[in-house]
Amino acid sequence: MYSANSAMDDMDRALVHALQLAPRASWERLGPVLGARPDTLARRWERLTATGDAWISGLGLRTGRRPPCMAWVEIGCAAGRSPAVGRVLAGDAHTLGVEHVTGGRDLLAFVAVPDLHALYRYLTQRVQRIPGVVTTRSSMVTSVHCAPDRWRLDQLTPAQVAQLTGRAGRPLQLSAAAPAGMTDEDRPLVLALASDARRSVASLAREFAMSESTVRRRLARLEAGHSLRYSCALAARLSGWPVSATVWAEVSEYEVADCAAVAAGIRETRTCMSVSGPWNFMISARLRTTEDLSRYTAELTRRLPGLRITDTAVALHTRKSEAQVLDQGGRRVRCVVPDIWSDPAPGTASPYADPDPEPGPLRPRAA
Template identity: 80%
Template sequence: MNSAISSIDDTDRALVHALQLAPRASWERLGSVLGTRPDTLARRWERMTSAGEAWISGLGLRTGTRAPCMAWVEVLCEAGSSPAVGSALVRDAHTMGLEHTTGGRDLLVFVAVPDLHTLYRYLYFRVQRIPGVTGTRSSMVTAVHTAPDRWRLDQLTPAQTDLLTGRTRRAAAPVIPAVGSAAAMPEEDRPLVLALAADARRSVASLARESGMSESTVRRRLGRLEAGQSLRYSCAMASGLSGWPVAATLWAEVPEYEVAGCAAVASGLRETRTCMSVSGPWNFMISARLRSIEGLSRYTADLSRRLPGLRITDTAVALHVRKSEAQELDQLGRRLRTVRPDIWQDPAPDA
């Protein structure tokens, strides 16, 4: 057995699941829910984060009152050049995710920028000028129905989940605001948000020291950003250790009047990680986490059975997820480093 896999146990996965639900909860609160000593949980988390096996990142990509401009970019490369092209793109702040995939593209890249003009500059003065790139095809994200920070492991009991989320079994699930409905993020808050990109559990005291603000000011700003959904937290475990090692992407066509219903059903499936409306020859895009390659056919069959109006037009399996939500990853999905997601910088300053 792989020693890295055997070092992770169910208590570690339960801790990650708990932090997915309550990213900045105290160790005392987490310990009371998980039935484990707080100092033991803190040591486990330190071990996992030091090894890149788990992490919590903070992302806030808004520009004032506007949501970021996001796109999926398919990159075609000369034979043998895709690893080098991937290495160049993975270091870019505007590249939030990057996969080497099967199918009709060499790389699938998720890009976030402040506006359409910046996307134009990034595509034509950065991506298409990398040696080895022979072509690109872009699909604009027109709506985010399910974001990756909503995907969860499945280690906790319903009662433990309720304790962490503050829900009761009779209460309705909270409505998660769509990306476009989040509150404004003032430019002055960007340094605070970027400081959380690598470690969203940083203490208020450390953030205050770095920013030069008082702790009360930092606490107040964090509360406002969290309440307005301008700042979102994402807790992840290395895919090779989580029990869900396979990443797949599906493209589909859905009648426009059925998009909302299809999104609700697709988002409710256990494997669905993201669900978005996009522009282009298809209008629907889903990414999923699977326990095995064989699970892809079962997942697509389940989608088709539940959604007769949805027509899957293409699928791709990730051979290597090199970056996810600004985190550069190794082949097991462990974090190597954080690429500071400063999407407001000029992507091609020398153009």
């Protein structure tokens, strides 16, 4: 489906960097920043997306004003079964990321569902019943300090970044602005952007029988309230940062905010989250080589004396990232629409029935 070697040049990488900063910007707006004609940029982007080398996805997970229930799930598999288990998980709407990793687990999955009961059902009635799954261990996400869409290439000059965004640097942390509620009517619109977040307002308006002004208004509200975010990605082997690594750590609860701010400021950091479980801090990073992991962890501990690193893992193969299924070269193959509100375990008991109910209290028998 894809050529063995994709022809990437500096203009392609500059285009991806620009779209990371302004994912839905028009070609006319991007042209002066990149010094290219709008039609030239459009053709380049069409080529990159057609080969799976680059893409822009939209992700909206908020249920009303509540954030979703998110968790990292470590999965141990029977010998030789992890590829099959990974393929199954990659096809699930509720599993947004799947990596085959080193260390004490075979797979690391990122899961999002509306609430705790849905997570219970997904783990017990779906994940743990996949043939080949032997063990699972879950860590709830209690706070997202730095989201993956904040990671950028470094192709543009500071002047170009400022011209495009009005600021000289990249945002490092999530804004504290009040979240906008996502209504039932918003969800189809958000899911339609999962595979191509650059879809035109006109095409969305036609599909959902809305006026273009209504579509613009809804998108603006969801974007401003962080209920809808966009992520522009480049295939890992073409990005210059092909290695994905995860770091688990312990930090005092009183120092979490400071640690998150410092970790987010390190170039390689992609995400930074507080989690439940034996360790309370989790960081993922993009590295140029596997040898850079030790340098990165040394830099973390140097800058953060109160942080104790407890475990690390390197991704051997990223099978899925932010709802996009990837090949071994990191190119996008397809999108699994992230409908996290759907039944997490179809074909099993109803969402409100306990498949293994506890016995009720004993009652005296009638005489």
